[in-house]
Amino acid sequence: MAEVTASAVKALREKTGAGMLECKAALVEANGDEAKAIEILRKKGVLTASKKEGRVTAEGAVGSYIHMGGKVGVLVEINCESDFVARSEEFQQLLKDVAMHIAASAPKYVRREDVPEEELQKEREILMEQLKNDPKNANKPEEILQKIVEGRLNKFYEENVLLDQPFIKDPSKTVGELVIEKIAAIKENIVIRRFTRYKMGEGIEKKRDDFAAEVASMIEKTS
Numbered sequence: 001m002a003e004v005t006a007s008a009v010k011a012l013r014e015k016t017g018a019g020m021l022e023c024k025a026a027l028v029e030a031n032g033d034e035a036k037a038i039e040i041l042r043k044k045g046v047l048t049a050s051k052k053e054g055r056v057t058a059e060g061a062v063g064s065y066i067h068m069g070g071k072v073g074v075l076v077e078i079n080c081e082s083d084f085v086a087r088s089e090e091f092q093q094l095l096k097d098v099a100m101h102i103a104a105s106a107p108k109y110v111r112r113e114d115v116p117e118e119e120l121q122k123e124r125e126i127l128m129e130q131l132k133n134d135p136k137n138a139n140k141p142e143e144i145l146q147k148i149v150e151g152r153l154n155k156f157y158e159e160n161v162l163l164d165q166p167f168i169k170d171p172s173k174t175v176g177e178l179v180i181e182k183i184a185a186i187k188e189n190i191v192i193r194r195f196t197r198y199k200m201g202e203g204i205e206k207k208r209d210d211f212a213a214e215v216a217s218m219i220e221k222t223s
Contacts, residue, residue, distance in 0.1 A: 067100075
């Protein structure tokens with residue numbers, strides 16, 4: 001069994017916000033592996049966070065992030081229970097991290113419930129067609145194909161839903177799991193409410209000159 005040092009316990013506590021005894025126990029259980037210890041504490045943190053889910057989050061802050069020399073910008077609102085926590089360094093860092101993640105990963109929705117049903121249905125239809133066009137699935141019953149489709153929707157959520165996306169600074173956890181960790185550490189409910197992502201020039205139809213047509217026009221004028 002690996003030796004669990006006081007510095008390792010302290011480092012784990014700083015990363016997770018868990019108590020000293022909890023951190024030591026997790027490191028012992030994980031045989032000194034910090035990543036596994038964090039996973040153990042995360043599972044315990046889920047229980048802690050679930051107790052706070054119904055608590056009102058009327059405070060919070062709006063964070064921003066500008067990337068690529070002004071080419072991409074993000075505004076995100078994250079709510080918590082008290083103004084004291086909203087002004088804390090840990091909460092402000094969460095704001096910055098989430099805003100940066102949104103700039104990099106371009107999610108379309110905050111949570112799964114925000115995805116319009118018609119968009120999900122369209123995605124299901126596309127996935128079903130892909131399955132039916134694969135000869136390997138020729139003899140599979142419809143209900144099995146439906147289950148496969150629902151399983152593959154997870155990929156859609158990972159690409160489009162903020163809380164389901166792997167966190168850009170630590171892909172071993174999702175943004176949702178990052179929030180759960182912060183709830184456990186800060187001891188308040190935290191909710192990512194909304195965000196807006198701007199990409200310079202997005203939605204503007206840029207004029208594309210047809211060089212060949214332009215040359216032909218010039219020849220006609222000079223002939």
